[in-house]
Amino acid sequence: MNKAFLYEMIQTPSPSGGEFELQKKIMTYMKEVVDTFETDVTGNVISVLNKESSCKVLLAGHVDEIGLMVTMITEDGFLKVTNVGGVRAPLYLGQKVQVLTDTQIVNGVVGYHQSLLESKSLKASELFIDIGATSKEEALTLVKPGDYVVAATDYCELMNNCISGRALDNRLGAFIVIEALRRAKELGASVGIYSATTVGEETTMRGAVWAAKRVKPTLALVVDVTFATDYEGTHKEEIGEIKVGYGPVLANGSIINNELNKKLACLAQSLNMNIQYEAAPGRTGTDGDRIHLENDGIPLALISIPLRYMHSSSEVGSLTDVEQIIELIAHFLVNLDESVNLSPYQDVLF
Structure with a gap:
């Protein structure tokens, strides 16, 4: 193997x-x-x-x-998303992510505020991604609606021949x-x-x-x-x-x-x-x-x-x-x- x-x-x-x-x-x-x-x-x-x-x-x-997809970009430069498959939206809060564009991978973070933390039925459409942009125009120089997003995590080996990732x-x-x-x-x-x-x-x-x-x-x-x-x-x-x-x-x-x-x-x-x-x-x-x-x-x-x-x-x-x-x-x-x-x-x- x-x-x-x-x-x-x-x-x-x-x-x-x-x-x-x-x-x-x-x-x-x-x-x-x-x-x-x-x-x-x-x-x-x-x-x-x-x-x-x-x-x-x-x-x-x-x-x-599974993953996310960019649906729109706000005037402040944040990315709004929808789910690609059966995502568990609460697990994405505070998570580092990668936006997969046609030419490069753009790093981002799923932001959050208190109401998102307290939500009992959080949906993917309520999430937003911070790529550091200060405006919609600046964000659009790197990403566009339709770009895929995945969690930015690696694998690791655990005890008893287990792995996580x-x-x-x-x-x-x-x-x-x-x-x-x-x-x-x-x-x-x-x-x-x-x-x-x-x-x-x-x-x-x-x-x-x-x-x-x-x-x-x-x-x-x-x-x-x-x-x-x-x-x-x-x-x-x-x-x-x-x-x-x-x-x-x-x-x-x-x-x-x-x-x-x-x-x-x-x-x-x-x-x-x-x-x-x-x-x-x-x-x-x-x-x-x-x-x-x-x-x-x-x-x-x-x-x-x-x-x-x-x-x-x-x-x-x-x-x-x-x-x-x-x-x-x-x-x-x-x-x-x-x-x-x-x-x-x-x-x-x-």
């Missing part, structure tokens, strides 16, 4: 709708490993291995992150799907592998739709983060007991193919990995919700990394979980039979 590239991914801003710089870095990183790339105008990058195989496995991990949702998943391809190639996988770093999951899920339509996979493995419930104030009774550092999380729910889940759980056991489960009876809030509905219905499993403090600038996850999911997917690909049957009725005699 190439931690250096993971950390480069974390440090590269990639708001939903502005993923292209990071996608170019992924293509550079993967070009010596893959047979080819497939791309589309919405921004997806699909790293392809063994394209000649009739069995096509789509690995999907979204590469975009902005946009672990879902840099970890995107990293896993490309590393799983690399590892599967080392192990001699022969099935078609299509590792899609998808765009737009946090806002429209457009990348998932376009990737599924393009690849038309036999099956899909979606990799995303899920809520850890191993700290105070979480609701274990809603999704289950999920701990950071305790292994991959498989979702149980209506869009999940049970046969795939069984194969993954059995394989994990043979690899001496612990598997955790989450309840996802309806929509999962991931790319899987859209992938499953494409073509004639794509069987899929959702494999998640437990994450604390999701959609903050200091999310916490475990590199041990990341490593295990890479190995689990890679070995699944190596062991996959091209004639795989995932029908729930395969044992029924007619």
